[in-house]
Amino acid sequence: MKFFRSLLAKYMLIIFLAISIVQLSYFAIAAFMFGIGKTDFSSEVLMESEVEEKWLEEAKSIKNFTEETIAQHFKEWKDQYPKSSMFWVSEDGTLLTTLNVTEQLPLKWTPAFTTKFIKDHYGEDPFTVIAFLGQDESNGFIVFEIPREVFNPPLKNVYEQYGPIILFGVIAIILFFIVVSFLFFRGIRKRLLHLQEAMEIRDVDGLPIATKVKKKDEIGQLEHSFNRMVCELRESKDREQKEEQLRRELIANLSHDLRTPLTKIRAQSYSISKETLSEDGKQAIKAMETSIVNIDALIENLMSYTLLTASKYKFEPKDINVIRFVREQLTTWYPVFEKEGFEIDIELHPFEKNEWQVDSIWLGRIFDNLFQNILRHANSGKYIGVETESTEHYDAFIIKDYGKGMKNESDAKGAGIGLSIVDIMVKGMDLNWDIESSESGTKIKIKHYK
Incomplete structure (x- = not known):
């Protein structure tokens, strides 16, 4: 079946x-x-030679040369060959008995006309056979004519x-x-x-739409397999979403739970720092405070990344003066870099249009993460440069350092999450960014296309 x-x-x-x-x-x-x-x-196919031979033989066998005899002979052949025609010319050239003759024949045949008749009908259509009566050629002759088409298959x-x-x-x-x-x-x-259209069209969940199976042939089996694949993909995505939701909730709860003891450790380290300590003790407290700050930043990045990937991070874009905004950001970071002994090179020039439609919190977070990465990973270069660039197609902020590059191993951890947050926020505000990194430094360019 x-x-x-x-x-x-x-x-x-x-x-x-x-x-x-x-x-x-x-x-x-x-x-x-x-x-x-x-x-x-x-019926057998007529042969010209057979008809001719038969006509000649029967003509020789006739003994009584009367019009009645000849007419009877003609009738017998007419019955056998309905399309035939026949006539008799006597020994003196007189046209006697005729049957089914349609052409004009003279009543008196001369030798010249007889010769011309034979010449005109030899090998032509109709097929013509001339036979002398009896055994004596002086008894005249009879003529049999039949269309050549009767000899065709x-x-x-x-x-x-x-x-x-x-x-x-x-x-x-x-x-x-x-x-x-x-x-x-x-x-x-x-x-x-x-089926191809069903594969290309996506449902609200981003998966293909199942197609209707109308027949049970090979294409119907292919449609059935496609529907089964769509069903399995949807079940897999549902499981993935549930697992992702559990993971996000776990990270959110973990971040919240970690901050409580971290706050207590910070308070205790502050209390210890008020006591009389040796130089080694002071250095240990300072290192612990730095670690607390780094851990707090990591927890904050982890929490932000979780909210961003879940599309739950608050986003309120509006027009702001980005030149003024970046200057304000640099004002808060300037003492930090100066304390670390960085050479600071700032060169901000107004754009043709200083207002960008962005979220100020997101943009501030982008610059904070980039500056924080320079402090952690490019501290050896002791240089930070922030400048603007304007081209025909875009305006941009350029952030440079003279560190060992992003491929270099660093003691600080968590930079990957920080840059992932930057990538999500840059793309979320319809901006673009490029990174050029080598052993002599890193240059990051944040672009706003015109």
Whole structure:
């Protein structure tokens, strides 16, 4: 049963029907052509030599040369060959008995006309046989004429008479097969295109839409497999979303739980720093406070990254003067870099249009993360440069350092999350950014296209 529902079985059925129709058409044509009494399948094909030999022999066998005898002889041949015509010319050249003669013949035949008649009819149409009566050539002669078409094979006569009809029938059969094949393959193509469209169209969850299975052939099995794949993808995505939700909740809860003891450690380290300590103790307290700050920053980045990936981080874009905003950011960071002994190079020039539609909190977080990374990873270069750049296509802020590059191993951890946050926030505000990093330093360019 599975085979009979397949496309192969359907196409084999089309081929079988085409062959059957061709054969039935030939039988129908044959029945029409030969079954109406015009020609018989069983009739033998006439041979010119046989007819000629028979006419000559029977002419020699005639003994009584009267008009009645000749007329009876003509009648017998007429019954056998309905399309034939015959006439008798006596020994003195007189035209006597005629049967079914349509051409104009003279009543008196001269030797010259007889010679011309023989010359004109030799090898021409109709086929002509001249025979002398009896055993004596002085008894005159009888003439037998018949169209040459009667000597043609039956099929040749059929094609000569009904050729256009047969040709039209063959063309009609071929066209019928072409149309049926076209409809068959067009149906296959239409179903494949429908399946392709279902693969390309996405539902609200970003997954393909299941297609309707109408038949149980190979394409139907493919559609069924596609629907099963879509179902499995949707189940997998649901599991992934649930796992992602659990992960985010775990990170959020963990971040909240870590901050409580971290606050207590910070308070205790502050209390210890008020006591009288040795130089080693003071250095230990200072290192602990630095670690507390770093851990707090890591927790903050982890929390922010979780909220950003969940699209739950508050985003309120508005037009702000970015030149003034970056100057204010640098004002808060200037003492920090100066304390660390950095060479600070700031060169901010106004843009043609200073207002960008951005979220000030997001933009501030971007610069904070980038400056923090320079402090952690490019401290050895002791340099930070912030400048502006304007081109025909974009305005940009450029942040440079002379550190060992991003490929260099650093003792500080968490820079990956910080840059991931920068990437999400930059793209979320329809900005762009480039990073060029080598062993001689790093240059980050934040672009706003015009």
